[in-house]
Amino acid sequence: MRKTLFAATILLASLGLNAQKGTWKVYDTRTSDICGNNISALATDGGGAWVGTFNGLCRLKGSGWMDYAMFNEKLKNQSINCLMVDKKGTLWVGTDDFGVVEFDGTNWTEHDDVTRRLKMKFVKEMVVDHDGVMWIGVTLGGLISYDGDEWEKYTPDDCGLLSDFILDLEVDRANRIWITTNAGISVYNGARWLSHTTENSGLPDNIVPAVAIDKKNVKWFGTLKGLVRYDGETWKVWNSYNSPLPGDQVNDIVIDSEGLLWIGTNEGAAVFDGQDDWAVFTSRNSQLPAGNIYKVAIDGKGDVWFGNDQKGLAKLSGFVLPGREPAKPPVNDLPTVGEAPAVADNTPATPPSKPAQTRPAHQQTPSQTVDQQPKEERVRINPSLAEGYITITMDSPKASVEFVNNAGTTIKTVPEYRAGQKISIANMPKGMYRVIISTGRTVKKIKFNLK
Numbered sequence: 001m002r003k004t005l006f007a008a009t010i011l012l013a014s015l016g017l018n019a020q021k022g023t024w025k026v027y028d029t030r031t032s033d034i035c036g037n038n039i040s041a042l043a044t045d046g047g048g049a050w051v052g053t054f055n056g057l058c059r060l061k062g063s064g065w066m067d068y069a070m071f072n073e074k075l076k077n078q079s080i081n082c083l084m085v086d087k088k089g090t091l092w093v094g095t096d097d098f099g100v101v102e103f104d105g106t107n108w109t110e111h112d113d114v115t116r117r118l119k120m121k122f123v124k125e126m127v128v129d130h131d132g133v134m135w136i137g138v139t140l141g142g143l144i145s146y147d148g149d150e151w152e153k154y155t156p157d158d159c160g161l162l163s164d165f166i167l168d169l170e171v172d173r174a175n176r177i178w179i180t181t182n183a184g185i186s187v188y189n190g191a192r193w194l195s196h197t198t199e200n201s202g203l204p205d206n207i208v209p210a211v212a213i214d215k216k217n218v219k220w221f222g223t224l225k226g227l228v229r230y231d232g233e234t235w236k237v238w239n240s241y242n243s244p245l246p247g248d249q250v251n252d253i254v255i256d257s258e259g260l261l262w263i264g265t266n267e268g269a270a271v272f273d274g275q276d277d278w279a280v281f282t283s284r285n286s287q288l289p290a291g292n293i294y295k296v297a298i299d300g301k302g303d304v305w306f307g308n309d310q311k312g313l314a315k316l317s318g319f320v321l322p323g324r325e326p327a328k329p330p331v332n333d334l335p336t337v338g339e340a341p342a343v344a345d346n347t348p349a350t351p352p353s354k355p356a357q358t359r360p361a362h363q364q365t366p367s368q369t370v371d372q373q374p375k376e377e378r379v380r381i382n383p384s385l386a387e388g389y390i391t392i393t394m395d396s397p398k399a400s401v402e403f404v405n406n407a408g409t410t411i412k413t414v415p416e417y418r419a420g421q422k423i424s425i426a427n428m429p430k431g432m433y434r435v436i437i438s439t440g441r442t443v444k445k446i447k448f449n450l451k
Helices: 002-015 112-117
Strands: 023-027 039-045 048-053 056-061 064-067 080-085 091-095 100-103 108-110 123-128 134-138 142-146 151-154 166-171 177-181 184-188 193-196 210-213 219-223 226-230 235-238 250-255 261-265 268-272 278-281 293-298 304-308 312-317 379-384 389-394 398-405 410-418 431-438 443-450
Touching (some): 048 312, 091 123, 166 210, 261 293, 261 304
Parallel strands (some): 039 080, 080 123
Antiparallel strands (some): 056 064, 100 108, 123 134, 166 177, 177 184, 210 219, 219 226, 226 235, 293 304, 379 389, 398 410
8 A cells, every 4th residue: 555655646746747848749540641540660850750550651741641552562551660760861661571671762672582581570670880780670580680781690599699589779889789678688799798687687677678878878778667777887777666657668768869768658658867857748647648658759850759559649849848958068178187176167057147237238347247147066076096086076966977088988977976975986997088077057078187
């Protein structure tokens, strides 16, 4: 009973997070020409949204829908499981019966021979790595790579892949492939395989429908028992008991340009800043269709698309997470920190409000001018290299801290740093670092030389 009351309290709190802000538009077969209500795949490009359903492929451009079965009859009543638009603008379509199909806007390219040879039916997910190699996850068919010339297949029988039932794929900064399956997570770097399961990690469940990787190279997983964060060292789980997450089955995760996580679950959707702030969308507090949100996508305008597995497609426009400030421009002047403390070149977090001058500006003397600039946040790194740690002095009580080396690789992150807390640097490689300190008011970037 106590657990039920606690969960209900979290849910009621989440419903008060202004989830009704923003504008909703819902598409289903009753109100539009969408080709099906069972949304199984989403992709966006500069021209509109591609929508995969159990009944084929369609596209929304402007206010008009087009069913692409009229251009390729194989797509008629075909289940579309995944969609991807590559850097060239080519649409890749993952199907149940015909493997992967390419469409460049004019021509269709099918791979019938490869589909038969590699048993590449039931294509579940696709991703392209930093070398341009496409990776294809096939339900009960394993993992397939395609470099534009050669196709190669990986199965649990011949490599370290945990299962041939692949659910999602993603590529990290180091060009490693993260493969989520019904038996845990496999990681492949081109030479070696690693595995994460409930037995050797903080995963709460081995069925992992979704993976996303943020700009800090932190991995986020959707499982049947909640949302999981993995920073390379620690695991953290959010579920409907300890957070406003509307449902424990996390089907899809998409990260927007501001680093917000948009999450589809079996009981609605949510947006999460990765630390403290949430907004939840259900049929009770928004126009989101009730039930299972199977797919999520974000277009170039920042609109968020939610695909329900039975009740159609919903688009949310103009939503801003309550209390979140607009993104600020990066700070270009980075002071160098060595043995002595250094202070960042502080940029105000928000522009000044309307000037409150008592006299016209041209009549004021310097002593009469009213300073309208908001108070700058002070941030200072205090190295104690002999002891092997640093501390950070700042006005805000907490921040996230990231150490990035000259190669652009994140070496260490402290997602919930408290002012004055010691950060161990004893085991970090020597060299020059850029320390990115993100508070609730601003973002500071300070060069730090670890000698």
